[in-house]
Structure formats: structure tokens, C-alpha cells
Amino acid sequence: MGQRGRKKGASGEQSRALLLSIAAKEFAQKGFYETKVSSIVKQANLSQPSFYLYFDSKEALFGELVDLFREELSDLTTKSRLEPGIEYSSLANRISNGLAAIFRFFVEEPDLARIGFFIADEADDIKHTLASQIKDNLTFEQQQGYFRPNIDMAIVAESLVGAIERLTISKLLQGQKSPEILANEIVTLFLNGIMIHHGCSTQ
Structure with missing residues (x-):
């Protein structure tokens, strides 16, 4: 810490x-x-x-713990932004790696994660900031041609934060899913949806 x-x-x-x-x-x-x-x-x-x-x-001690969580989460989110020129075949893996880094932080510092993401009065503000950072990342990546131009990235960002919040409690911190597996499953869901695409594998 x-x-x-x-x-x-x-x-x-x-x-x-x-x-x-x-x-x-x-x-x-x-x-x-x-x-x-x-x-x-x-x-x-x-x-x-x-x-x-x-x-x-x-109060000062608690505030420092909240700040430590906020700063690390913000840094990891900033680092997860995709740079231009990534091959399409490696896109999902790159996105998963960025999300898995956040989940690894939560697993390595579960008490800090519970404080900053769920207990602190500032938790809602932290999640709002996270959604805003993710939206900025997604908008930039959308402009690079990685995602469809007609998608409202604010909705995607808020949905992703909701998934992170709920699945951190129900799966990650319960030890039911590893950071890497959970990140892969979320990214697969967000990129591919749940419908069967005819002519494509259902796996």
C-alpha cells in the first residue's frame, strides 16, 4: 500500500x-x-x-485510504486507453488486459476496494469519475475506428461501471472468478452481445 x-x-x-x-x-x-x-x-x-x-x-486516516484507492484506480483507467493502430485481432485481448489490471488491484487490495468503491461517502463520486474516464477512453477509441460511430459511449461507460461494481462484490471478491476470467467474460459480452450470430461459432 x-x-x-x-x-x-x-x-x-x-x-x-x-x-x-x-x-x-x-x-x-x-x-x-x-x-x-x-x-x-x-x-x-x-x-x-x-x-x-x-x-x-x-477521519484523516480514512481519507488517505480513500485517496489511495482513487489515485490508483484513476491511474489504471488512464493506462487502459487503447492507442491508435492496434490490430483488430488483438483488440479484445488488449481491452481485457486493461480491465483485468483494475480487477487485480481490487483482489490485491480488497479492503481498500471495499472502502473506496462501496463504503466511503465519496464512493459515488469515485464511480462517477471512473465512468467519465472510461467514456473519454471509449470516445477516443471510437474516433480511432475501433467501435461503431453510432454508439453512445456514456451509456457504455455507465453500464461497464455498473458491471464492475456488481461483479466485484458477487464474483471477484468472493473468489468465484479470477481477474483475467472475469475481465474476458465482460469484454466478450460487451463486444459480442448474447445473441447467436448466424454463421459464427457460439463458443
């Missing part, structure tokens, strides 16, 4: 990272209001006053 803020030396940075990690689990399991600073520092084997060497308050 990333670290920002005041420097306290190597041991201080380790303590700060430990507090972030423990707090993420506590917030993800109990929610913001039921999570106590006393419980976080007890698990970290630190004193309660030492907590305030690293964070001004429980």
Missing part, C-alpha cells in the same frame, strides 16, 4: 504503513463509525498517542 505524508525514518514509515493496513481491514469489516483508533493501535502494538504522530484523526 502506498505511503504519503510526514517522514519518521524507516521504523516510522513501517509503523505508518502498518497503521494504514490494519485500519483498511478494520474500516472494510466494520465501517467508519464502528472502527476505533484504540483497536487499530492495539493490533499494531503501538500506543494511542503514537497514532497522532502519523495521522491527525481517524
Whole structure:
């Protein structure tokens, strides 16, 4: 998990990272209001006053976790944009790779994902921003000729965020689907639909 803020030396940075990690689990399991600073520092084997060497308050700690999630998700979404000149035969794989990277982040940091995508008051804003970024990516890719020009990419982006949100909870974080398999299935659905195309394989 990333670290920002005041420097306290190597041991201080380790303590700060430990507090972030423990707090993420506590917030993800109990929610913001039921999570106590006393419980976080007890698990970290630190004193309660030492907590305030690293964070001004429980709210500040929670806000930092939300920001860490927001920044990483935004970075991964930016990196997923397709550049011009990709061969059509590799298009679906490239799209799947970008989506799988987001899902891998959620699997590697499940507590952070639960906080930023579901628990935080800012979760709706984060998902709105994600939809806007995806729309911008899709519009650019549409202009490159990858997708049909008559598709409203705002609808596609909102639908994709809805799929990511629901399937993260029901399949990904439950361990029922790997990031790669889930990404492939979503991309296949969005690119090919569910209807049988006569003359094409149904597989």
C-alpha cells in the first residue's frame, strides 16, 4: 500500500504503513463509525498517542485510504486507453488486459476496494469519475475506428461501471472468478452481445 505524508525514518514509515493496513481491514469489516483508533493501535502494538504522530484523526486516516484507492484506480483507467493502430485481432485481448489490471488491484487490495468503491461517502463520486474516464477512453477509441460511430459511449461507460461494481462484490471478491476470467467474460459480452450470430461459432 502506498505511503504519503510526514517522514519518521524507516521504523516510522513501517509503523505508518502498518497503521494504514490494519485500519483498511478494520474500516472494510466494520465501517467508519464502528472502527476505533484504540483497536487499530492495539493490533499494531503501538500506543494511542503514537497514532497522532502519523495521522491527525481517524477521519484523516480514512481519507488517505480513500485517496489511495482513487489515485490508483484513476491511474489504471488512464493506462487502459487503447492507442491508435492496434490490430483488430488483438483488440479484445488488449481491452481485457486493461480491465483485468483494475480487477487485480481490487483482489490485491480488497479492503481498500471495499472502502473506496462501496463504503466511503465519496464512493459515488469515485464511480462517477471512473465512468467519465472510461467514456473519454471509449470516445477516443471510437474516433480511432475501433467501435461503431453510432454508439453512445456514456451509456457504455455507465453500464461497464455498473458491471464492475456488481461483479466485484458477487464474483471477484468472493473468489468465484479470477481477474483475467472475469475481465474476458465482460469484454466478450460487451463486444459480442448474447445473441447467436448466424454463421459464427457460439463458443
